[in-house]
Amino acid sequence: MAQENRYDSHEPGDHPKVFVSYTHDSEQHREAVLTFADFLVRHGIDVVLDRWATDRRRDWQAWMTARITESDYVLVIASEGYRRMGDGNGPDDLNLGGQSEAALLRDLLQGDRATWTAKILPVLLAGHGKEEIPKFLQPNAADRYEVRANTPEAAESLLRVLTRQPRDVPPPLGPRVVLPPRSGAAPARIAVPDGIPVSWRSELLPPGFRPQGPVVEVHLIPASPFTRYRMLQLERIGDELAASARADGLFSQSQAISVGSSADAAWAVSTDWRTGECGLAVLRGGQRTCWFALPSANIGWILDRADLTSKLTERLDLLLRISLPAPDSFAPAIALEPVSLTRLGNLSEVTANSASLPLNPPERLRVAPEEAFLVDELRRSRQDVAEELAARLTVAFRR
Structure with a gap:
């Protein structure tokens, strides 16, 4: 009995099976x-070619029909002869096998x-060029x-x-974009008790650490009952x-960054102040914190209210996208902090060679929480919230 040819059956696997259709x-x-x-076979493609199936007498019409319909792909090798035959313009007595293959492909x-x-x-x-591909x-x-x-690159x-x-390949699908309304009712605010505890940035960093320039910190404090995160959650979120x-x-x-966690928090922080002091942290009690440096200028640093509002809007969105359970509000x-050498102005003044700096500024400015927002409302209205936070910090600076 003749040995079975491997092109007589399609064995499923990692190697795609392709039928090569061409004219002589x-x-x-x-x-x-x-x-x-x-070349294709040597690179893992299971090729069906008529010249490799001549080990026995065959009904070529039946063989061709079975192999084409069971293959994963059919490769049509473009040539002048295939175009004429495929378009029905070639002599009827030439390339009979190719004519049958093209007729079957048209029918399929x-x-x-x-x-x-x-x-x-x-x-x-x-x-060969595209003009040799049948219409x-x-x-x-x-x-x-x-x-x-015949190379993998070509x-x-x-x-x-x-x-x-x-x-x-497309990146992972991100969260749905939230676009706050430009007009209409202001976001609904929920009153919070005085003295709601905040862990300020200086309390999260190692003792003795002092930033090289003014750093803005924004915090989201749980304002509704919330179960503390498990330490495993903090370890995995860094x-x-x-x-x-x-x-x-x-x-x-x-930028070089440091990622870590402790019994109380998880964080990712910049490790080189020259590239911008910034960081992101989550506390076990549910607080979410972000900080970033003010823009520097020829003289000191500039607190630009419009620029600050834009950055706060982005940072609130970043805090809200952290994939840990969140409280209701x-x-x-x-x-x-620190405030020294900071002045109110706009970014167009960064190259100015003269500026008026406040006398005897405080060491730090802290604006404690005054109201809370439901998470969905905060997400929808984060620009409004950012504008309010920027306004409060600016007013505190002017005092």
């Missing part, structure tokens, strides 16, 4: 197709165009695959389709804090 235009073309098929496309458009792939070997394969409106050399687009390894803060622009792409707070 010349001996040179036949050899180019054979060399191309050999007619019966299920969506499926077979994706499975029939026109291939342009070296020396029923849409040479101008659908994809074609150029293989100018055949990359075809190999990626055959092995289902796209070159570009890398997410770093990635989210870098994607949000709090950390630059090259948060109370926001803001602070500036």
Whole structure:
């Protein structure tokens, strides 16, 4: 009994099975197709080629029909002969096998165009152009695959389709964008008791640490009953804090950061003050905290209310996107420390060589929470909340 040829059955696996359809235009073309098929096999593609199925007498019409319909893809090798035959313009007594294959492919496309458009792939070997693709394969409106050399680099687009390894993949789907209304009712505020506890940034950093310049800190304090985070949750959230803060622009792409956790908090903070003092932290009791440096100028630092509002809007969004359970409501707070060499102004003044600085400024400014917002309301109205926080800090600075 003759040994079974491996092209007589399709064994499912990691190797896509492809049928190569071509016309015998010349001996040179036949050899180019054979060399191309050999290249594909050596790179993990299970190729069905008529020249490799001559181990027995066959009904070639039945063989071709079975192999095409069971293959994952059909590669149509474009040539002048295939175009004439595929478009019905060639002599009826030449390329009989190719005529049968093209007729079957046309019929399959007619019966299920969506499926077979994706499975029939026109291939342009070296020396051939798109004008040699038959019109029923849409040479101008659908994809074609150029293989100018038998190398993975030259055949990359075809190999990626055959092995289902796209070159570009979409990023993970992010949270739905929240666009606060530009007019209408102000966000609903919930009164909070005086003295709601806040862990300010200086209480989160190592003893003796003093920033090199003014740093704004914004806090979201749980204003409704909340169960403390488990320590395992804090241990696992650090890398997410770093990635989210870098994607949000709090950390630059090259900025060195430190990620860690303790019994009380998890954090991601900048480790080089020269690249901008900033950080993101979550406390075990549910508080969420972010801080960032004020813009520096030729003389001191500038507190630009419009710029601060924009940054606070972004940072509130960053805090709200942390993927840990949240209380029903948060109370926001803001602070500036240290205040020395800080002045009110706008960013257009960063290059000014003269400026008026306040006399005897306080060491720090802290604006404690005055009201709370439901989480959904805070997310929807974070720009309004940011404007209020920036206004309160500015008023405190002027006193």
